[in-house]
């Protein structure tokens with residue numbers, strides 16, 4: 001299955017930075033109970049890979065993906081850990097080759113029309129748009145829908161409760177992502193009640 005089909009039902013995907021792999025399962029269970037059934041665990045910390053592994057094995061109903069993928073070698077690692085999809089802020093030839101070889105659903109990032117068209121040529125009809133707010137935001141995505149209607153986006157970067165609906169109201173936005181749902185500070189405090197509140201509100205968007 002490709003990422004566009006895999007993520008078609010999602011509207012809001014929490015992007016999480018996990019410092020302590022012990023927090024992964026309680027976090028995933030909190031999000032799931034709050035109505036969010038996909039999570040992007042970023043490879044920005046040493047615990048990221050183990051967090052993916054634990055969620056994949058202990059919270060099977062959660063659609064777990066790996067985020068901030070930058071190097072081709074990371075693809076095999078996240079697939080072995082159980083990631084069901086991968087997300088990158090951009091793409092490189094090596095990365096694109098690696099995800100194709102691994103047959104791992106992939107959401108590559110694009111910010112310009114040329115980047116979007118190159119990825120569309122390769123069949124990527126779902127692309128990440130990051131950093132969304134400072135790259136033109138919802139207004140940019142609305143404008144690009146006219147000349148490039150085949151591509152749908154997963155914008156992240158600077159999105160939160162105040163501007164989420166600007167993006168979600170666009171026909172070329174499949175889902176939005178962001179760290180506001182499970183902020184690293186709340187996670188470090190293991191404040192799963194506060195995260196549940198953010199997640200419940202996000203699930204209603």
Ligand code: 3PG
Pocket residue numbers: 015042067068130156157158159177178179180
């Ligand atoms: C990402 O990788 O998608 C971003 O770090 C999420 O951006 P945010 O922290 O501004 O939500």
